[in-house]
Amino acid sequence: MLPEYNVLFKGIDQNDCRRMISCFNADIRKFKTGSKIMDYSDNPDKLGIVLSGTAVMVRYDINGVRSIMESLDEQSVFGVYFTFTASQRSGIEIIAENECEIMFVRRSKITKRCENACQCHSRVVENLLELMSEKAISLNERIEVLSQRSIEDKLISCLSIIEEKTPKGKTPKIPFSTTALSDYLCVNRSALQREMTRLKKAGILTISKRKFTLVRNHDSDN
Known part of the structure; x- marks a missing residue:
C-alpha cells in the first residue's frame, strides 16, 4: 500500500x-x-x-x-x-x-x-x-501544560491548546481517556475526575464523548 x-x-x-x-x-x-x-x-x-x-x-x-x-x-x-x-x-x-x-x-x-x-x-x-x-x-506546549501548578490550570492549559489546534467549525476533542489524560497531565486520576466534575458544575467546561467546550468568562477573583 x-x-x-x-x-x-x-x-x-x-x-x-x-x-x-x-x-x-x-x-x-x-x-x-x-x-x-x-x-x-x-x-x-x-x-x-x-x-x-x-x-x-x-x-x-x-x-x-x-x-x-x-x-x-x-x-x-x-x-x-x-x-x-x-x-x-x-x-x-x-x-x-x-x-x-x-x-x-x-x-x-x-x-x-x-x-x-x-x-x-x-x-x-x-x-x-x-x-x-x-x-x-509540541514539546514547548507540553512544558507549558506541566508547568501549571494546579490540576485545574494544567487541564485548562491542555484543553486550550487542543482547542487552538482544532479546525474552525469543528468541536475540539480530547485525544485521551480520563486515565490516559491523567497520565498525560501527571496527576492523580481520581483528583482529575473531581476537578472535571467541579468545572462542569461551575459551567466552565462541558464534555460529551471526549468532545468539549470551554467557557472563557471564568476569570478568578484575584
Whole structure:
C-alpha cells in the first residue's frame, strides 16, 4: 500500500515517492490495540509514521511510573530523533491505542545523501527538518501544560491548546481517556475526575464523548 499523503514525502511525485520508499527499505506493519509498536531503547535509528489509527508515546521512570508524553494520530512521526531527551534513566515506548498501520524507516537511510543527490531526497530531508521543528513546538506546549501548578490550570492549559489546534467549525476533542489524560497531565486520576466534575458544575467546561467546550468568562477573583 502506498501512503499517498505521508508527511515525510510531502511535495514528492507519486512515482518518486514509490522509489524513495523502496530506496529507504521502508517497512509497513499493522498492530493490534494495546500492542507495543516500538521500544526506543531497542531502536535508536528507527523512525515511525502513523499511516492509520492512533497511538501514544509512553514514558516509564525508574520507579515504573507511567506518563503519556504525546498522542499520535494519523501522519504523526515518532522516534528517538524526535524525543529531545538524552536521559537513559527512563524507558519510552509507543503503544497502539487502536489498530494501527505504521511505516518504519531508518533515519540513517534518510540523512545519508544518495549518490545522485536527487531533488526528491533533498525534499525528504527538508520535510524531516520541518517535522523536527513541529516536535519542538509540541514539546514547548507540553512544558507549558506541566508547568501549571494546579490540576485545574494544567487541564485548562491542555484543553486550550487542543482547542487552538482544532479546525474552525469543528468541536475540539480530547485525544485521551480520563486515565490516559491523567497520565498525560501527571496527576492523580481520581483528583482529575473531581476537578472535571467541579468545572462542569461551575459551567466552565462541558464534555460529551471526549468532545468539549470551554467557557472563557471564568476569570478568578484575584
